[in-house]
Amino acid sequence: MSVTLHLAQEPEADALLGRSxxxxxLGMLLDQQVPMEKAFSGPLVIARRMGGEELDAAAIAGYEPEAFGALLSEKPAVHRYPGAMAKRVQLLCQFLMEHYGGDAEAVWRGVGSGAELLDRLTALPGFGVQKSQIFLALLGKQFGVRPEGWRAAAGAYGEDGCHRSVADITGPESLAEVRAYKQQAKAAAKKTAAVRNTTAPRRRT
Known part of the structure; x- marks a missing residue:
């Protein structure tokens, strides 16, 4: 199954995301503390540095850890924290080998409900609840993986017509809308934190 994505904003990287x-x-795993485009371009960079255009869970899982860290650290580094992310990438691939025979799609293939899919995603190394809900929404909105209750399991990220996450990016216009939403959310969080700091009771000295 292949779909057209616009997450890396680079045709070859997006093509890999859509078919693999x-x-x-891995793009979702890398999507933290770096721009979205860099995170989702990462899988193609990893594949090419390993000598090909495709990714293989067994090859990544079995790669010598220090060498794999060096591979992700080559300039330009795959991530802001290449060493730490190299470990996470290998842990995820090792988990896929152990539990799904290295078949990433088996994580969601034939799943019975949105709740079950969320449980499977949150069990993956490096996938907390929020990351899992965003990826679940991406599966539903752009990959057509829609078990019963998938929108509810994805929380706010599953809402139709919203622009909250990578799940909602289908081109430059929606990318701008998602970025605007994130900036607003960040500003609101800072304002809330500032209010709490000014209203919190002071400690007696």
């Missing part, structure tokens, strides 16, 4: 479930998972 493992690439999509």
């Amino acid at each position: 479930p493992l690439a999509a998972l």
